[in-house]
Structure formats: structure tokens, C-alpha cells
Amino acid sequence: MTNLTRNRVEKWLEENTEHGLPVTGFEIEKGRTAVVITDPQVDFLSPEGVAWGAVGESVLENNTVANLEALMNTAVEEEFPLIISPHYYFPTDHNWKFEGTLEKLMHAINMFDRKSALDVEGFEGSGADWLEELKPAINHKDTVICGAHKVYGPENNDLILQLQKLRVDKVILAGMSANLCVESHLRELVEYGFEVSVVADASAAAKVPGLDGMLAALTNYRMIASDIFSTKQIVEQMKNA
Structure with a gap:
């Protein structure tokens, strides 16, 4: 997947600078800043995943x-x-009596399905598993794995608690998918008083006829987050912090 040319987000960041809106900016401070990743899983990020046709x-x-x-x-x-x-x-989540549009799709294609909350049989290599390339970082001894979120935002898991217990108040946010879980995490973190930047090309979104989730996300990131970065930009800043 290596791409030596500018990716779509880098082009967007370069071409959309005349919006007239104030940009707060985001300063990385060690001891106060964490990286939060949503849904780095096979079903989103691999051609073998059930959502690949959309994303x-x-x-x-x-x-x-x-x-x-x-x-x-x-x-x-x-x-x-x-x-x-x-x-x-x-399995019990499939007994829900109603879903939104993408929830309905995810349930229909058995996205992120696990046997139970207490059983990881069949997890390894499944659509709910971490993408193989990302496992070294995820399996690191200091990486925090939150409980599952069930729709898009972190309201039903322990992300906010983990950040507060680490005395973190700044978040570098990325993951899948851009206009759903990433944007929902962004909105909730901002409501809780966190300063948030988004690494927009470390994300992606569904593209279907007439609907482009990535474009929707980029617009809202610019209007909500303290700043938006490309991966190249944020990695350089992290190394120099």
C-alpha cells in the first residue's frame, strides 16, 4: 500500500486553507499528550475484512x-x-430491536463479531482482530486497550477514565472510520474538555454512490478539532517534542 505521491488528505490539507476560520493549533506536550486509535481492526483495514467494499x-x-x-x-x-x-x-448485541443505518449494515455483515465478552476463541485472525501490521504497537506492554464501544463514540467504554487516570488532557486522534467512530470520539473528547487534534490520513471512510464519508469528516474535523495533521506532520512533531 506504499504510496510515494501525496495522499488524498495531504492534498486536501494543502488545497483547503482559505476557509477563513480561526485555527487554534495543537502543541504536543509530553506527559500531557496521548495517542488514541479507534478500531484498528481487520474488518476495516484489510481486503479480507467485511467492510472493505465500502471503505x-x-x-x-x-x-x-x-x-x-x-x-x-x-x-x-x-x-x-x-x-x-x-x-x-x-451475540446478545444482535438482539437489539433497532439500529441506525451503519449499525444495521455492521450487524448484517457480522462486522467485529466475537463469540462472547469472556471468550476469545476464534478471535485470532478474525475480522474483529487487530490488523497484523499494527499488532507490535498494540501488543506493547504499555498500550492501553479499552473496553468495546458499541456504536461510534466512547460513551460506553472506559476511554475517558483511562485518559484522566493518566492525567492526559491532550489527544492525538486517528483510526477508523473517519466520519463515524473517529468523529464521534472527537466530539465526546471535546465535550469533556480535552484538546484534540486529528491525524486525518491515518483514517478512512466509506465511499458509496453519492456519499463520501471522508469529505464529511474533513469538514467537521476542521470545524471541531484544535487542528488537523497529516501523519508526516504529526510524527515529526512527536519526535521533536
């Missing part, structure tokens, strides 16, 4: 896998807290 084009356009790998490995190497907020569904 694959965007993953390739953004060089998402390589960018996530670079961001997460830098967090480990430079000793920034790395926190994973995953998405899982258990």
Missing part, C-alpha cells in the same frame, strides 16, 4: 495502514501513551 477505496487513497503503523510505532518509540478504543459485537 477500501478510501483506505488506499489515504495510505491509511502505513500511516497508522507509523503513528502508532512512533507513539511507542517516543513513549507517548497509546490507547486503543475497539469496536466489538457479541
Whole structure:
């Protein structure tokens, strides 16, 4: 998936500077800053995943896998807290009586399915498993794995608690998918008083006829986050912090 040309997000960041909105900016401070990654899982990021038909084009356009790998490995190497907020569904979740549009799709294609909350049989290599390239950083002894979020935001898992217990108040946010879980995490973190930047090309989103989740996300990131970065930009800043 290596792409030596500018990816889609880098082009967007270069071409969309005349919006007239104030940009707060984001200063990385060791001891106060963590990297949060949503849903770095096979079902989103691999051609073998059940959502690839919807998100694959965007993953390739953004060089998402390589960018996530670079961001997460830098967090480990430079000793920034790395926190994973995953998405899982258990058999009882399929008894829900209603879903939103993408929830309905995820349940229909058995996305992120696990046998149970207390059983990891069949997890290794499944769609709910971590993408192989990202496992070294995720399996690092200091990486925090939160409980599963069930829809898009972190309201139902322990992400906020983990950040507060680490006395972190700044978040570098990335993962899947851009206009759903990443944006929902962004909104909730901002509501809780965290300062948040988004690494937009370490993400991707569904593209279907007439709908482009990545473009929707970029617009909202610019309007909500303190700043938006490419992976190249944020990795350099992390190494110099």
C-alpha cells in the first residue's frame, strides 16, 4: 500500500486553507499528550475484512495502514501513551430491536463479531482482530486497550477514565472510520474538555454512490478539532517534542 505521491488528505490539507476560520493549533506536550486509535481492526483495514467494499477505496487513497503503523510505532518509540478504543459485537448485541443505518449494515455483515465478552476463541485472525501490521504497537506492554464501544463514540467504554487516570488532557486522534467512530470520539473528547487534534490520513471512510464519508469528516474535523495533521506532520512533531 506504499504510496510515494501525496495522499488524498495531504492534498486536501494543502488545497483547503482559505476557509477563513480561526485555527487554534495543537502543541504536543509530553506527559500531557496521548495517542488514541479507534478500531484498528481487520474488518476495516484489510481486503479480507467485511467492510472493505465500502471503505477500501478510501483506505488506499489515504495510505491509511502505513500511516497508522507509523503513528502508532512512533507513539511507542517516543513513549507517548497509546490507547486503543475497539469496536466489538457479541451475540446478545444482535438482539437489539433497532439500529441506525451503519449499525444495521455492521450487524448484517457480522462486522467485529466475537463469540462472547469472556471468550476469545476464534478471535485470532478474525475480522474483529487487530490488523497484523499494527499488532507490535498494540501488543506493547504499555498500550492501553479499552473496553468495546458499541456504536461510534466512547460513551460506553472506559476511554475517558483511562485518559484522566493518566492525567492526559491532550489527544492525538486517528483510526477508523473517519466520519463515524473517529468523529464521534472527537466530539465526546471535546465535550469533556480535552484538546484534540486529528491525524486525518491515518483514517478512512466509506465511499458509496453519492456519499463520501471522508469529505464529511474533513469538514467537521476542521470545524471541531484544535487542528488537523497529516501523519508526516504529526510524527515529526512527536519526535521533536
